[in-house]
Amino acid sequence: MARNTQVAADPNAPPITQILARFVATHPSRGWSDAVDHEAHRTFMNWIGCAVGAARHEAAESALAAVRMLEPAAQATVLGRGDRIDMASAALINGITSHTFDYDDTHLKTIIHPAGPVASAVLALGEHTGASGRQLIDALVLGIDVSCRIGNVMYPDHYDRGWHITGSTGMLGAAAGCARLLGLDAQRTAMALGIAASQPVGMREQFGTMTKPFHPGAAARAGLMAALLAKNGFTASPKALEAPRGMIQTVSAKCDWREATDELGQRFEISFNSYKPFACGIVIHPSIDACVQLREQGVRPEQVARIELKVHSLVLELTGKKTPADGLQAKFSVYHGCAAGLTFGRAAEDEFSDAVVNRPDLVALRAKVVATVDDAIGEASADVTAVLNDGRRVHVFVEHAIGSLQKPMTDAQLEGKFHGLADPVLGAAPTARLIEACWKVGTAPDLKAITALAVPS
């Protein structure tokens, strides 16, 4: 029998479960601007690249071995591999691989990585049910809108108390997207959201382990199953999100309800999605960007006597590792980031491999980086001067790094990132064809071209 005790409950929350369900079920197809639709294509393409790139990572091998113990039916494609497994398991595995390199997308207002849970669910479902590309993009836009809006409601308190917000909102986006793909009405869509609401996934303590990328995968799986359950008449509370003992009030002390519904159908959260140009923590990005620019101005590592780096104190607090021993440590080293940027003109997953991190020229170049704190410089900025052997000084100031909302990656840069991830798995020419198919997915009659091109021939 239920106790009556309550912990700081708000009984007057608006009916956001119903409102969001009606929105997802009834908003017109492509009912948004060209810019939003293009951003959805960028989000989709970037997500596929990340998933393909990590397809042979040990986290994928391990998770797939577990799934194989269920003897899954061949319903949907594991990106970057030949395997076909049931659609719920495909959502899980593709969700894992897309986040394995920590190199995917970021909704900066909430630091949600929105594509992992939503795209993984809707592609696996849509592939099996024969959805069109337009249906997929619609589901992606609407699903991401739901998960990021719920993130806005709860951030930052929810994140601060320990939740990995990508997985603990992502099951709602996945459920919304899959409900849309299945053509559920508003009432059943509300049930899908309700079933998903009981399954937030992910604790921040897992960062640094395979369970971190498991979070978007498990959220994708939970959301997809929630939609299948709702389609078949399974019931949940129609107030599962907002009720005093519903999900949001249970997992967050901050409940800014307006964020769920303000400008609904006019402002789309996918517009605020960003893509990582570098495969490491975001506070290092301005410094890497500056060093890439130095290289573009002709500066070469062998000419450099010293690199003077001025950054906000937070940068050194979080990523001040001067002599990283391996790739994982290098992801927390602004020194390595600078050395990689100047040496390679990029800092993708390969530039954080153990082998590269321990190369003598990189070790030597890192030692030439002299970092000083200057809190007059913003957290998202960096001031870098290369002092050359001949005494010349070359200076670059980066106010907003490439990949930020102020300076988004161009389509060409996204394609370059995609090639870096997928070429080693698929080959350069097939990767180019896959990129082409991603840009055109919104007009594709079905998803077969995408899934066929996303596996090695």
Next chain:
Amino acid sequence: MARNTQVAADPNAPPITQILARFVATHPSRGWSDAVDHEAHRTFMNWIGCAVGAARHEAAESALAAVRMLEPAAQATVLGRGDRIDMASAALINGITSHTFDYDDTHLKTIIHPAGPVASAVLALGEHTGASGRQLIDALVLGIDVSCRIGNVMYPDHYDRGWHITGSTGMLGAAAGCARLLGLDAQRTAMALGIAASQPVGMREQFGTMTKPFHPGAAARAGLMAALLAKNGFTASPKALEAPRGMIQTVSAKCDWREATDELGQRFEISFNSYKPFACGIVIHPSIDACVQLREQGVRPEQVARIELKVHSLVLELTGKKTPADGLQAKFSVYHGCAAGLTFGRAAEDEFSDAVVNRPDLVALRAKVVATVDDAIGEASADVTAVLNDGRRVHVFVEHAIGSLQKPMTDAQLEGKFHGLADPVLGAAPTARLIEACWKVGTAPDLKAITALAVPS
């Protein structure tokens, strides 16, 4: 990049993930008293009866229809039905059915219903892997110990803030039980607990919907998959339970760490499990018990002029519905409970059917119940006097109802409950054979007899 903000974190928690993992992996088979082992058999049998009884409920039909969309392999049995599905889905469905009637077991210290998540996971896994009955019972005892101990650590704060504690601790018990069944070592068992720790299931807002029994089912599924992942090398934080941003501190302000490890291996939480004799909220049980006793003393409904019921105020506050319109409302009517107890000598699921609730004789008898509040009577007690047409008064005082820890159901009463649930599904004679097999499961070479007997022939 992670923020540094912390919400009331305790960095000095003991390493309970490791301690519990070592315990689960290394505690000797049947390393407990005969009484504990017998309680495990009672828990197992009671769980099977509940699952078989609800096998054709619409929640089961709906969930099974969703699972069938995955085209699952025929690995494990859906109790009470002919279906065979993959073991993870079988854990889900059997977990749902076992809790659908709200008639299963209760660990009274935490109001966890412990068998649903754990037994559903270990039977599905053990059936597919060919485990012995002894391995099953060992896994059940150890799994329930883990989930209930974590419940003890967090209760009541965790429950008060909105978590359905059965599903939000059950995935740990299921992971522990499955890790034990798979023979994982302490390190991999810790990984299984860690993977499960990211997946607490269930909000109290779902009470009254199908998503309530979904919680133990989803917890069973998550725990089983966590063990399969760990077996295949998937990693999680070795401090996933206790770390400042681990599961427990994220979902509970109360963290009484000693509960996790005090008397570990000596005190077994399954000893404190109880079984519902009546298919309704527990505060009605003393009143029903009293009316059943009146009937046993020869009182018949047609003889009764008035039933004088004295109870604690909480009983009427929670279950004071005088004229229930249907079965669900009747579960919150102490008046109907009294009428059913006196009429049938029992109050199982059938006695809360819409048809019975609306029978004229029941409606008339309910109207003769006069309830008064007396807070001198404990919440777990009831004082009932039948005033007969001839003026005689027959009085019964129940201090502790049948099914409480002070007055547990006897084995014969559990068998009676089982027959009430399973006879309509399996037939009386097959049910008797299934009961026999449950009592002997601890010495069975495998689980085939149980799963074969638990489906209609």
